[in-house]
Amino acid sequence: MATYRARMIDSATGAEGSYDFEAPDDLLSTTPVRIVRTFMEHVGKDLFPHQHVDYELNVALKHSGHDIVTAIGALVLEHTPTLPFMVMISSKKSA
Numbered sequence: 001m002a003t004y005r006a007r008m009i010d011s012a013t014g015a016e017g018s019y020d021f022e023a024p025d026d027l028l029s030t031t032p033v034r035i036v037r038t039f040m041e042h043v044g045k046d047l048f049p050h051q052h053v054d055y056e057l058n059v060a061l062k063h064s065g066h067d068i069v070t071a072i073g074a075l076v077l078e079h080t081p082t083l084p085f086m087v088m089i090s091s092k093k094s095a
Helices: 032-047
Strands: 001-009 016-023 053-063 068-077 083-091
Touching: 001 032, 016 032, 016 053, 032 068, 032 083
Parallel strands: none
Antiparallel strands: 001 016, 001 083, 053 068, 068 083
């Protein structure tokens, strides 16, 4: 398992955070959508364990040669309005 870092910005409030999560060593060799899904599973399990978390993904791009994924979408939580977000995901060692 490797450690990855996601830097997420909430475009509605301007809030931002940096989140480390564990995933298979070859995560960045998969599709951008799978990489974002892996991070969102971490969000649901570790950051919001007491509520259902879903998300809408508008775009996910892998930047070849840099091992970085950038995604734009909306975080859908049970008891709050939908939160638009932008997230960048990379290996922690290159973050």
